[in-house]
């Protein structure tokens with residue numbers, strides 16, 4: 001049973017991957033290299049002297065992600081892939097909503113077989129998904145969705161009509 005780390009080539013992700021490999025976990029990394037170069041994967045291998053599976057996939061590519069899940073036994077997902085530059089998020093907000101909330105949603109969807117798993121989000125901006133037998137609190141989920149949409153609508157966006 002492997003642990004899937006999204007954004008595992010990144011700053012926090014790669015350190016986490018080193019710790020997971022050193023602790024003896026089987027590891028799978030997904031990263032689209034939008035904010036890092038592939039050398040960080042070599043560093044993870046050099047530091048730990050251990051190997052792992054790696055996929056260059058954009059999390060918005062649902063088919064690609066589905067293949068990763070169907071070809072591997074994944075027991076847990078640690079989600080680090082996201083966009084995080086504050087200045088940039090102000091100038092291109094919709095891209096940031098998609099690149100951070102959108103990718104998280106796809107990762108969560110893919111990770112949870114809703115009939116038997118319960119999503120357990122940890123602190124922002126990353127999330128840890130664990131299997132649980134608890135039923136989701138639907139009221140709380142609906143409130144959160146409304147809150148997300150409200151924030152989204154309040155985002156000032158310039159639309160050029162020409």
Ligand SMILES: O=c1ccn([C@@H]2O[C@H](COP(=O)(O)OP(=O)(O)O[C@H]3O[C@H](CO)[C@H](O)[C@H](O)[C@H]3O)[C@@H](O)[C@H]2O)c(=O)[nH]1
Pocket residue numbers: 006007008009010011012013030031032033034035036057058059080081082083084099103
């Ligand atoms: O859609 C996406 C978006 C991003 N990524 C990947 O996700 C990883 C995210 O890692 P970052 O290094 O960009 O972000 P971190 O949150 O890990 O680290 C950032 O925050 C840290 C503090 O929290 C430090 O400031 C650090 O320098 C800064 O990069 C990157 O490899 C990026 O390529 C994807 O795979 N898919």
